[in-house]
Amino acid sequence: MKRRLLQFAEDVRSGRYLDLYVTTAVSMFFAAWLLIGADLDDDIRWSILLAAIGIIMLRSIASTRPQLQARVLLDRSAYEERPIGRVFESAREVSIFAPIGSNLLTVERCESLKNGPLSRRGGVVRVILLAPLKSDDKRAMQLDGLLERSIQSAHTALAETYDRLRRMSEWDMEGKLLVKMISFNPGFSLVAIDPTASEGFINVEFHGYRSDSLSSRMHVRLDSNDQKWFRYWLRQFEAMWSDASDG
Structure with missing residues (x-):
């Protein structure tokens, strides 16, 4: 757990994966809200779901794209x-x-x-x-x-x-x-x-x-x-x- 927190802090300092972290935080916030009995508009639920799917697809494309730096x-x-x-x-x-x-x-x-x-x-x-x-x-x-x-x-x-x-x-x-x-x-x-x-x-x-x-x-x-x-x-x-x- 400590290692994950340190990695998270390093990513934030370096500006890496901020879109993923923000969407995850918003999703967790609304998930917690639903757990305590709050009711959300369907438009908000779909927006969160589609945003999460979009980021997952972008990350998948980035991971399979040939590296621009062919040699280090x-x-x-x-x-x-x-x-x-x-x-x-x-x-x-x-x-x-x-x-x-x-x-x-x-x-x-x-x-x-x-x-x-x-x-x-x-x-x-x-x-x-x-x-x-x-x-x-x-x-x-x-x-x-x-x-x-x-x-x-x-x-x-x-x-x-x-x-x-x-x-x-x-x-x-x-x-x-x-x-x-x-x-x-x-x-x-x-x-x-x-x-x-x-x-x-x-x-x-x-x-x-x-x-x-x-x-x-x-x-x-x-x-x-x-x-x-x-x-x-x-x-x-x-x-x-x-x-x-x-x-």
């Missing part, structure tokens, strides 16, 4: 189908956490950010990177060890990313570029695209251990339909942003 668990090959640069160009708000950022924030994708949110009044790009590393830093050695055959050193690649972002900050832009740094690496990367818009989504990529290549890493794509985990990862980024210091 992806790897980097998904970027070939929907290039992230093209996504950046159509966005107004982009939030990024990437420990190194060199593979995401390439010259071409920085140009996409320039032509996208940074070209729009009210557009904003927020980036969190690891704080600068030295070659003997344990965090750098950890990052270098994530791949079986690393082709770049973490401390050098991170320095190049900071330099690229510094140059971007000197551009004449309508939008805002905000950069922060954090000392702790939580083991994932995150990109949020227009998270407050109806079409917004979040990609979370897990770094794994001694992967064959960067392209083999798993990532999860979430949108507002995945309400619980969408909000969870959005809060994760906001917590990191709050704790991070200016880059």
Whole structure:
């Protein structure tokens, strides 16, 4: 019973199944009224009955409809189908956490950010990177060890990313570029695209251990339909942003 009540509270907070809950509550109210001897007009009884049947049919259709999100668990090959640069160009708000950022924030994708949110009044790009590393830093050695055959050193690649972002900050832009740094690496990367818009989504990529290549890493794509985990990862980024210091 307690579990059902907690699920009900979570559904109400998330705005899920409100039509079903309201109709059920109204039906139970009138059922209780009838039990104590009240007499209801036939029109009211039929309205309640038809509303309940209609909601049951809608729920049945929704449960058998093919899911629009054909894939939630992806790897980097998904970027070939929907290039992230093209996504950046159509966005107004982009939030990024990437420990190194060199593979995401390439010259071409920085140009996409320039032509996208940074070209729009009210557009904003927020980036969190690891704080600068030295070659003997344990965090750098950890990052270098994530791949079986690393082709770049973490401390050098991170320095190049900071330099690229510094140059971007000197551009004449309508939008805002905000950069922060954090000392702790939580083991994932995150990109949020227009998270407050109806079409917004979040990609979370897990770094794994001694992967064959960067392209083999798993990532999860979430949108507002995945309400619980969408909000969870959005809060994760906001917590990191709050704790991070200016880059």
